[in-house]
Amino acid sequence: MPQQQTLPDVDIDSPYPLSREQVERFRRDGFIKLKSFFSAEALAAYDPAITRNTLEKNSLRDKPMEKRSTYDKAFIQVSNIWETDETVKRFAFGKRAARAAAELLGVESVRMWHDQALYKEASGGFTPWHADQQYWPFDSEKCVTIWIPLQAVPIEMGPLSFARGSHLKKIGRDLVISDESEKLIADGVKREGLDEVYEPFELGEVSYHYGWTLHRAGPNSTPQARKVFTVIYMDAHMRLQPRTPVHRSDWERWTPGTHVGRVMDDPRNPVLYP
Numbered sequence: 001m002p003q004q005q006t007l008p009d010v011d012i013d014s015p016y017p018l019s020r021e022q023v024e025r026f027r028r029d030g031f032i033k034l035k036s037f038f039s040a041e042a043l044a045a046y047d048p049a050i051t052r053n054t055l056e057k058n059s060l061r062d063k064p065m066e067k068r069s070t071y072d073k074a075f076i077q078v079s080n081i082w083e084t085d086e087t088v089k090r091f092a093f094g095k096r097a098a099r100a101a102a103e104l105l106g107v108e109s110v111r112m113w114h115d116q117a118l119y120k121e122a123s124g125g126f127t128p129w130h131a132d133q134q135y136w137p138f139d140s141e142k143c144v145t146i147w148i149p150l151q152a153v154p155i156e157m158g159p160l161s162f163a164r165g166s167h168l169k170k171i172g173r174d175l176v177i178s179d180e181s182e183k184l185i186a187d188g189v190k191r192e193g194l195d196e197v198y199e200p201f202e203l204g205e206v207s208y209h210y211g212w213t214l215h216r217a218g219p220n221s222t223p224q225a226r227k228v229f230t231v232i233y234m235d236a237h238m239r240l241q242p243r244t245p246v247h248r249s250d251w252e253r254w255t256p257g258t259h260v261g262r263v264m265d266d267p268r269n270p271v272l273y274p
């Protein structure tokens, strides 16, 4: 018999009030940072389950930092923890974050694309500039990631940074996360005169960014891991439109039962709001 987990008794469902100005700013800038989104108690209650799963499923455990690629130095990446852990599922399915995603995107309802823990270890490297949506077989731009640090993230721990307005420019959209994307996208961001917003995150602060927003993170020079959990939401009406081999592998992985051109209503893509 699987062990019954007692779910934390903390609020992760009540609405976070978003003003019209914040929604407009998100759509203009391609990202938004929201302070006091989660309470310290809520983060502390869910951190142990997320961290346990991330460390247990860490495929880089036995690889020393100096032998890793730039990608693998950036973070331990563990996806769809919600499918195997009830406590993490409760957090990933929280209504506050899903509702804000729907409001920012301007859609009635959102589905899960997938969740992802991104732990930048002590002395972990930088995350190269990239846009996420190049990997995803979507027929629209209505998708957004919430980036939830489980502790405060000072600059020296590698907070997420964004190129303001970059979702509206076609810079480096075909570049996979690599040293090349870091260099070429940095050049493109400079050439277009876009602001890089590189700021710490307070405890409880989160960010949302569109699939096409360019983002990166600095290295973690602190002795503690930078613990982050993310959920990627898509418009509940999103249809499958694979155009590249990478799209096809994401199709198999994240929405295996969906046929091309159809709404992605696979059991892996439950509606999270309303």
Ligand SMILES: O=C(O)CCC(=O)C(=O)O
Binding pocket: 074, 075, 118, 120, 127, 132, 145, 147, 160, 215, 216, 217, 228, 230
């Ligand atoms: O956490 C990081 O360093 C990168 C995060 C990221 O690329 C994302 O959430 O899309």
